[in-house]
Amino acid sequence: MINTDNTMNKQSLSESKLADMTPHEFREIVRHGEWSDVNTNVCQGRAQANLVIVPKSLAFEFLLFCHRNPNPCPVIDVTEPGDYHPRFSAPDADIRTDLPKYRVFKNGVIIDEPFDIIQYWDEDSVAFLLGCGTNFDWSLRAANVQYRYIGDYTTNIECVPAGNFHGCMVVSTRLFKSSHDAVRAIQITSRNLAAHGPPIYIGNPNDIGIKDLYHPDMFSFNEPIQPIEPNEIIMSWACGVTPQTVAQSSKTPFMISHYPGHMFVTDKLSEELAIL
Amino acid sequence: MINTDNTMNKQSLSESKLADMTPHEFREIVRHGEWSDVNTNVCQGRAQANLVIVPKSLAFEFLLFCHRNPNPCPVIDVTEPGDYHPRFSAPDADIRTDLPKYRVFKNGVIIDEPFDIIQYWDEDSVAFLLGCGTNFDWSLRAANVQYRYIGDYTTNIECVPAGNFHGCMVVSTRLFKSSHDAVRAIQITSRNLAAHGPPIYIGNPNDIGIKDLYHPDMFSFNEPIQPIEPNEIIMSWACGVTPQTVAQSSKTPFMISHYPGHMFVTDKLSEELAIL
Numbered sequence: 001m002i003n004t005d006n007t008m009n010k011q012s013l014s015e016s017k018l019a020d021m022t023p024h025e026f027r028e029i030v031r032h033g034e035w036s037d038v039n040t041n042v043c044q045g046r047a048q049a050n051l052v053i054v055p056k057s058l059a060f061e062f063l064l065f066c067h068r069n070p071n072p073c074p075v076i077d078v079t080e081p082g083d084y085h086p087r088f089s090a091p092d093a094d095i096r097t098d099l100p101k102y103r104v105f106k107n108g109v110i111i112d113e114p115f116d117i118i119q120y121w122d123e124d125s126v127a128f129l130l131g132c133g134t135n136f137d138w139s140l141r142a143a144n145v146q147y148r149y150i151g152d153y154t155t156n157i158e159c160v161p162a163g164n165f166h167g168c169m170v171v172s173t174r175l176f177k178s179s180h181d182a183v184r185a186i187q188i189t190s191r192n193l194a195a196h197g198p199p200i201y202i203g204n205p206n207d208i209g210i211k212d213l214y215h216p217d218m219f220s221f222n223e224p225i226q227p228i229e230p231n232e233i234i235m236s237w238a239c240g241v242t243p244q245t246v247a248q249s250s251k252t253p254f255m256i257s258h259y260p261g262h263m264f265v266t267d268k269l270s271e272e273l274a275i276l
Numbered sequence: 277m278i279n280t281d282n283t284m285n286k287q288s289l290s291e292s293k294l295a296d297m298t299p300h301e302f303r304e305i306v307r308h309g310e311w312s313d314v315n316t317n318v319c320q321g322r323a324q325a326n327l328v329i330v331p332k333s334l335a336f337e338f339l340l341f342c343h344r345n346p347n348p349c350p351v352i353d354v355t356e357p358g359d360y361h362p363r364f365s366a367p368d369a370d371i372r373t374d375l376p377k378y379r380v381f382k383n384g385v386i387i388d389e390p391f392d393i394i395q396y397w398d399e400d401s402v403a404f405l406l407g408c409g410t411n412f413d414w415s416l417r418a419a420n421v422q423y424r425y426i427g428d429y430t431t432n433i434e435c436v437p438a439g440n441f442h443g444c445m446v447v448s449t450r451l452f453k454s455s456h457d458a459v460r461a462i463q464i465t466s467r468n469l470a471a472h473g474p475p476i477y478i479g480n481p482n483d484i485g486i487k488d489l490y491h492p493d494m495f496s497f498n499e500p501i502q503p504i505e506p507n508e509i510i511m512s513w514a515c516g517v518t519p520q521t522v523a524q525s526s527k528t529p530f531m532i533s534h535y536p537g538h539m540f541v542t543d544k545l546s547e548e549l550a551i552l
Contacts, residue, residue, distance in 0.1 A: 060335050080439075190552050276467075
């Protein structure tokens with residue numbers, strides 16, 4: 001379901017048309033300002049990616065942070081300094097313009113939420129494309145796994161620090177009524193290491209610092225959460241919003257990210273990045 | 277089988293004793309100069325690691341090289357600059373002394389092959405521990421997969437470059453008489469992403485630039501290779517010696533590596549690092 005306040009987009013592009021677009025086509029409409037909304041359901045089957053851009057002086061520490069925290073930060077592609085084309089995953093794309101919306105952090109504070117970042121990009125910029133949970137939701141649906149996504153939450157699970165990068169993990173939480181479906185979800189997401197891999201927590205979310213499941217901390221679909229039943233298995237996966245909370249915790253001098261829910265669409269099929 | 281010219285070692289330590297040692301015990305005897313030989317068969321079941329050390333100024337490019345070439349260079353652990361303890365995989369170890377033998381490269385040329393690297397280590401040094409094929413040989417034997425290892429070869433397969441790091445992949449080659457065993461070997465090594473993952477080539481090694489299988493380029497067990505039979509399936513896995521040929525191709529200003537066959541032994545069980 002596409003959640004948008006932008007009525008023009010809602011009117012002009014049907015959900016099925018968005019799902020059937022090629023990544024090249026979708027990036028074109030984004031680049032030309034014709035789409036600036038949530039894009040979780042576009043270009044079905046293609047690997048979507050979260051974005052982090054840091055100056056080269058922070059690139060080693062951030063890449064090391066990703067290596068040490070592969071669940072929240074599975075690295076798909078890293079550009080050479082100053083090169084805004086992701087050569088591995090979408091060579092004709094432009095990182096500066098092809099995401100629907102961005103966030104700009106200075107000393108850990110959000111200073112801008114622009115629709116392109118041409119003014120912020122320079123020859124020192126290194127872009128990291130990190131795997132995204134959208135991909136495994138497709139895999140779960142393709143396998144007829146029944147579940148409901150309820151939201152994203154900040155936990156008290158400390159990421160493994162690297163240099164000055166530190167902070168708590170954000171998770172996305174899903175509920176399963178059937179043990180079989182829960183097991184299938186673990187199996188399927190274990191194949192998708194580039195999309196956060198298997199869950200990092202099974203069970204009572206209070207244990208990882210989530211106080212109230214009914215009030216997600218992060219982007220959600222703005223629909224009230226139906227009551228959680230005692231027989232539902234609660235599983236939480238690492239979430240790609242984590243680097244944004246890390247930027248805030250670490251007071252990172254400068255970072256650009258995607259705006260939550262507004263991802264980069266690569267040319268890669270999600271299955272191309274799966275293991276086994 | 278331990279291949280060694282050091283008769284003292286041969287006499288004083290039986291193969292079974294070496295296999296049963298804890299990583300801590302083995303590193304102790306190495307640190308005290310009591311073992312300086314090939315160590316493929318020590319501390320059975322523990323993840324062994326190849327070593328690369330570069331100055332911090334090259335650390336981002338080398339980590340990026342590893343990310344882009346995960347088969348030859350699967351990253352297990354990266355130390356903070358100047359810290360010679362691998363905090364994730366063996367916190368009480370000392371990278372400078374705990375490998376049986378090292379190689380030191382300057383501008384891509386081997387300038388020393390010492391038994392410790394205390395004189396070369398400084399506060400700027402960053403150590404990378406990279407997964408090692410020894411681990412999947414154990415996994416194959418544990419599953420009763422029948423095969424023979426014949427040697428390591430330089431191929432014409434270009435690694436994906438990162439910064440100035442570039443060069444061809446080295447592979448280790450194994451022969452299988454049974455299709456079932458070959459399939460099992462692919463399945464089992466696919467689980468061991470930290471130990472080079474699945475084969476990168478199945479078939480005629482001439483296709484990847486290996487001219488003569490009977491004459492491996494790299495470290496081998498110095499036994500003549502028995503004739504290769506037409507029904508044998510030839511599979512080649514990326515090899516952890518690759519960074520050493522990359523240092524030579526790239527004329528890397530400064531790099532330290534393990535000496536081939538003389539690996540670091542981590543505290544981690546090989547199975548701890550497996551996926552699925």
